[in-house]
Amino acid sequence: MAPFLIGEEGPLSGLTVSFEEGDEWVIGRDPDLARVVLEDPMVSRKHACVRRTDLGYLLDNYSTVNPVTQNGKIVTESVTLKEGDILQIGSTFFRFTKKEGEKREEAAAFPAREEEKGFDISALHLEAAEGRWLLKVIAGPNSGAEATLQKGQSYILGKDPTICDVLFQDLSVSRQHARISVDEREAVFIEDLNSRNGVIINGKMAEGRQEIKTQDVVALGTTVFLIIDKEAAYETIVSKPLLFPTALEEEKIEPVRPWRELMISKRHLLMAGIAVLLLLAGVASLFSLFKTQAVIVTEKGETEEIQEKMARFPEVQFSFNVSSGKLFLTGHILTATQHEEMLYFLHTLPFIQSIEDSVVIDEYVWSNMNGLLSSNPDWEGISIHAAKPGKFVMNGYLDASEDLDKLTDYVNLYFPYLDHLENRVIVETNLKLEISKLLEESQLLGVQFDVKKGEVIIAGRVDADGEDRLKEAIEKIKALQGVRRIDNFAVLTTLSTSFIDLTEKYTVSGTSKKNNKEIYVVINGKILGKGDLLDGMLVTDVDPQRVVLEKDGIKFQIHYNLQ
Structure with missing residues (x-):
């Protein structure tokens, strides 16, 4: 088989x-x-x-x-x-x-009731036997069920038919919720088995193994039951019969006279007629002040009641079959807690007999996908989450476009809801090109930068004239997608500090003039003038006391005095 x-x-x-x-x-x-x-x-x-x-x-x-x-x-x-x-x-x-x-x-063990409750009394299984203690369900899906507890026995309460002795068909009850036992002294104890909703006794959360007294109210989720001592003495109030010392005499009633024999005064009839006319006139004038309209009493249909319960979950669609009482659910919901809350609301509607649930819990989807992504060290900073139901976003940073292509291929293969996914992964190589272009357009060639995981570090020298341009460039960099933070370590220099002095490194050994205007100097055996290069630095000016050079936007000077 x-x-x-x-x-x-x-x-x-x-x-x-x-x-x-x-x-x-x-x-x-x-x-x-x-x-x-x-x-x-x-x-x-x-x-x-x-x-x-x-x-x-x-x-x-x-x-x-x-x-x-x-x-x-x-x-x-x-x-x-x-x-x-x-x-x-x-x-x-x-x-x-x-x-x-x-x-x-199993289906026969849990038949559905046609009444307002969700399940039949047979949803609670326990052999009927004589005993002192009785467990009676007074609220919840199993309301009305009873079970006898035997001396020296222990019972598991929950909804797992393979493990539990007492079964509750209740979504808020855990698979193994609690253990209830009767010791040799006929004392009843209950113990929580690490359930999701705990055990509540008389409105207080139970901790550890706790004794239950007769008539104590115990709640497991939405199922509430009493522990009743069948051998306890209960007061019965019996009303005493009414005793009178003597029999009551019947009151003698005079026979009613025919109305024709009654003599009514004409004055009284006239006054009564006038009063009736005045009353009718007042009522007529009162009704003339108001415009009457028919009052329409509307009753909510089953679909409207379901819509009210589902108003907090707009991304979940439903279809209800009135004849079978079956509700079909589809769509997305953000977390498992919200999913349980939605099902709890729906189970309060008595006309829903069963629910076919195809709702996607986004929390499970992104947790599963993030677990797959974390297995690749190259995608350590990549993560997927959902800010709204059915709206997934993939964030993070990669070094090159080739890494993004590999990530996209992997996600296309393993992520089941691509049409609901927005890719916001930033390629740092492309981000560096954009920042470099902004600095070049702002004529800040002396500024260097680095980018790491969305953090931009700016360094270098900026003269006094370039301070405003630097501030404007930083604001533009902040607006770039993927920039989380900017650390500005650029140094603002004055006219006296804007040049880096290279006098100790280079020595001017001679000078000469051309046409008594242009000055040439001899440095390290080479004759240099304006426009020449010295170790990659461009000579921009030569005056009788110094040589001015520039490289990558940074200015240098060499002082000399040959007099």
């Missing part, structure tokens, strides 16, 4: 995977690579594999980002699947079983 994987909790809850044909089944998100395709963004393209062998059915994990777990343990090597194993694949918990028709049995 072929085994099954039955989805019990998560976005693929209710899905059944049968291992009938073949000997190997690859599980993943990519239909080209996987034989069993799971529509879950937390599932890798090739996530896991189930193989049929002589030893039984073996499970192998292929995902390094979100590995498969078996009964809460990460699968690191081939493991044998056993009856009742709980497997987490992506965001969904599956149960492995070889029992044919188990899905129908």
Whole structure:
């Protein structure tokens, strides 16, 4: 008999995977690579594999980002699947079983009620037996259910049918929520099992193992129950019969006389008639002051009620089948917390019998993708997030355009929602070209800069005339996309400090004049004049006391005195 994987909790809850044909089944998100395709963004393209062998059915994990777990343990090597194993694949918990028709049995174990409550009393399973203590559900989806607690027994409360003794069909109840036990002294204790919503007793959060008294109100999520001591004495108030010392005499009633025999004064009739006429006249004048309109009483339809609940989630679309009571959801939602909040609101509507949830949780999508990106050290600064539902943004910095091309190809292959992704990755080589062009246009050739992860460092010398140009250039650099911060270390120089003195490095050994105007100097055995080069520096001026040179916007001077 072929085994099954039955989805019990998560976005693929209710899905059944049968291992009938073949000997190997690859599980993943990519239909080209996987034989069993799971529509879950937390599932890798090739996530896991189930193989049929002589030893039984073996499970192998292929995902390094979100590995498969078996009964809460990460699968690191081939493991044998056993009856009742709980497997987490992506965001969904599956149960492995070889029992044919188990899905129908589970459906029969939790029949839907046609009343306002979401589930029948049979959603709470516990054998009826005589005992002192009674657990009675008074609020929540299982309202009205009862269970007897036996002396010396311990019970697991939750919604996992493979582990729990008392089952609650409630989304706010964890798979293993709490443990309730009755000791030999007939005392009842409850203990929280690291549940999501905790255990609340009489309005206070319980810590550790705590005793429950009779009539204590205990809340697990939205399910509320009482612990009742059936052997306790309760006062019964019985009203006493009314006793009178003597029988009451019946009041004698005179017979009613015919109206014709009554004598009514004509004066009284006249006054009554005048009063009636005045009253009618007053009422008529009062109604003439107002324009009457029909009052239309509108009743909200089922679709309008759903729209009110979904107003906080505009990126989620829905379709409701009135005849079956089934609600279909699709679209995007930002976080898992908001997703649970949305489902909680919808479950408060009594006419919704079931929900087919295909909503994408963006938090899971970007977490999975960021895990893949972090595996490549070249993309260490690249990340994806969503500021709004369904609006993904990829940010970060890369050195060259070739790196951006590689990143784009990788994202196109592995990111499932490309039409919802905005690429804001900055190539620092292109950013440096833009900054260099701005400085050149501002005639700031003596200014150097460097760019690292969006931080621009400016250094160099700027003369007094270039101070305003530098400030204007910095404002333009701030406006460039990808610039996060600017550190300005440029030095403003005056006329006396704008030249770098090279007198100690170079010595003028002689001078000469041409046409008694142009002066030439001899430096390191070379005759230099205006326009000549000295070690890459351009001679811009020669006067009787100094030689002025310039290179890359920086000015130099060599003093001499040969008199």
